[in-house]
Amino acid sequence: MGTFTRWLRNNVVTLFGILALAYMTLPNLVVLLFSFNDPNGKFNYTWNGFTLDAWKDPFGVAGIKDSLITSLEIAVLSTVGATVLGTAVAFALGRYRFRGRAMTNTLLFLPMSMPEVVMGASLGTLFLNMRISFGFWTILIAHVMFCLSFVVVAVKARVLGMDPKLEEAARDLYASPAQTFLRVTLPIAAPGIGAGALLAFSLSFDDFVITNFNSGDTVTFPMFVWGAAQRGTPPQINVIGSAMFFIAIAIVVVGQVRTNRKAKQKAA
């Protein structure tokens, strides 16, 4: 008993951490479980019976496929936009001294510190006032706006950690400014840019609140789920939710294996 209490005291934080992880993972397990449900009625909230129907026909609900395609298109385009704009800003912040630095930081910080509902409603008000009709392009504009600051944060961290001597060395070896940038600067900053782009993609793909105010009749996947919660939730929603989870895990695992292999090659 004494050894058990001692063990418990030593590991109480770890046990609590595992409980916290369980709390965070439970909804995913429920989503996965209910993707195999054969719901009794329109709503997929209570267990009725096992079936593979939804997995066999993941797009078997009107509108779900189109909403996914729309979400992917917007996520890809807003990732490209936010990454290009954000990387440029991050280089300016990380590399140069200029007037208005504090103001720039504040302007970048504000969108991250504003509730989405305020950003969504105010941008929607702007579009209404300018008589711009809501749709694909207004969603895209909104997504680039709120992803930008996150890209800046990710890239800036990497740019600040960069050794300026490497670029000096390139210049000493008669590399032109363009060559220095493409062959030295960009490859070193690449992990930061990649992280920023991944963050932008997932933020855009999963965004509901800001999209809600600026989408008009255009339906992204989160908008589809929001509507489904009123009309009836098909298990296909759970299938796509779970599939997204497994795809993302696969990407993480493949990325990890590749970095490990690279590290081993370098060591060898």
Add this chain to the structure above:
Amino acid sequence: MSVLAHTGGGGGDDLKEPPKRGRWVPYALLAPGLIWLVVFFLIPMLVQGGTSLQTGGLEKGYDFTWHWSTYWDALEQYYPQFLRSFGYAAAATVMCLVIGYPLAYAIAFKAGRWRGLWLVLVIAPFFTSFLVRTLAWKTILADNGVVVDVLNTLHFTDVTALLGLTEGDRVLATPLAVICGLTYNFLPFMVLPLYASLERIDPRLHEAANDLYADPKTTFRRVTFPLSLPGVVSGTLLTFIPASGDYVNAAWLGSPDTGMAGNVIQTQFLRVLDYPTAAALSFILMLLIVLMVSAYIRKAGTEELV
């Protein structure tokens, strides 16, 4: 000039050795991104302020009439929603800190070589769309479900009912369900900054505290916790702000009696189409949050947060 050079080398600024060439280069790099933010973030805030003072309707069009009473009417009618917003968000932030701190601590100091796996497990659940995961809570907290049965058997719901957080033996459609949903949704925003600040702590400081005869409790209170404060500050900000503006949890896990500020803004903007009222409500929410955040920033400094 020498003063500038001195502060540059002093480490106060995050620039190591700024190149002198190309005075216009930084502005060219900044311009596209900053213009985007000014046009689609800053100007909308101002336009929204203007719209909130207009009167009129969809058919007749709107006139700018300095109609301040929209604000008083909105506050008079919807102050309970604002109180609930900040109350639920504060409760969820405290819950996130209580759950998130031990988790971040375990990852930073106890996980050892499994640290990477723990971090993946923190982030991985969020690869499934947050709306889909929030729907799952409807199942988890359903009446007569396992969770609610256990809570009833333990008389937990009696305690929360006394506190006004639940009604009868239900959890769904009560404030408790909304707070649980908010806690769940924003927990990683607490865990990650906490982990980042804990991970930075030099383990030798713990050894030093130990050598100086500090027991584990004292070491935590006098060494670990103070050093993790930056993480606590940004974690609470990153949890409280989005939680106070959220309307999905209140709409799905709550009842009409648990509506938050976000729910009113959403209804006024998208269903009632009363844009001046929606704009006024959103402006009030923004103002209250800016006041709270700037109080925080004064302590922490933006350069560290961005």
